[in-house]
Amino acid sequence: MAKRELPKHIYRQKNGLYFQRRGWPSLKLANEFGTPEFWMEYADILAGKEMPKRVTSRNFAALVADYRKSPRYRRLKPRTALDYDKYLEFFLSIMSDANPANMKRKDVIRLRDTNAEKIYFANYSLRVLRVLMEHCVDLGWRETNPAKGVQEFKTEKAEREPWPYELLEVYRSTCALGTRERLVMELCVGTGQRIGDVLEMRWSDIQEGGFVVKQNKTSKELWVPILPELQAALNAASRHSVFILTNERGTNRWSYRGASQAVRKVREAIGALKYDIHSWRYNAACELVEAGCGDDLVASVTGQSPAMVQHYTKKVRQKIRAIQAQQKRTEQKRNV
Known part of the structure; x- marks a missing residue:
């Protein structure tokens, strides 16, 4: 049967007749062409009885x-x-x-x-x-992106800094070994990893005296040796779950929201609201620079790019260089 013999919007497929019209859903007809039932079904479709809603696909x-x-x-x-x-x-x-x-x-x-x-x-x-x-x-629904080039509102973003050493010690004295608040801090500072990766850490990730880490954000694979402070926190931790940091029932890993809220309570109590969880990653990078590590050594622990290592440690790096410069200045005066 030629297409021209069929009424408008009706097409024959291998498995029967179909109503197909732009903006309408495709519908298979139940009756054969030419029968009274077919014409009644066709009329009902056009009247909207068979398909009460038209489809607006491009919304x-x-x-x-x-x-x-x-x-x-x-x-x-x-x-x-x-x-x-x-x-x-x-x-x-x-x-x-x-x-x-x-x-x-x-x-x-x-x-x-x-x-x-x-x-x-x-x-x-x-x-x-x-x-x-x-x-x-x-998708080909339009030619250009109207949101491209529209500027975001400018904000005065405070520069994140590492926790001062004294405040970190106050945190340790406030949160005893064996608490999740202490353990999450030692894991973040000790491994230099993002909080998301720290919350995913399992006991089985500890291999040959270090943590085997695959970073979620970058997919980088690292092995990070365990520091004595972190080892003490791990020794005091409960091991009733595959995850190192667990929820209160110990049935699953600690959620980001739960960890963030718990740490915030401590920050409020000790006056450390200026410093957050992510600042501990700054602590790790800065401690490595203060220990004399170059960018490649810092990155071997944190997994950061050279540019991010520079960004995280620029203040402590400037301080170290300034001390060295002033010492040279003093030495020069003595020699003169």
């Missing part, structure tokens, strides 16, 4: 759904994906049915400015929208 709901199935989303680290999901749900709550092809640069700016009082939220939502609209371009 933000479809875009978000497709993005979540894409390699771009699946490559995200679990914690980053959770962060992205918050903003994707926000977009769905305000423009689920809108066509992303119609979004203009002024709409992106308006969305950013609407959240101007919540600068972090405004900036992060802009980053996620930029990624989402790039995916929209990749």
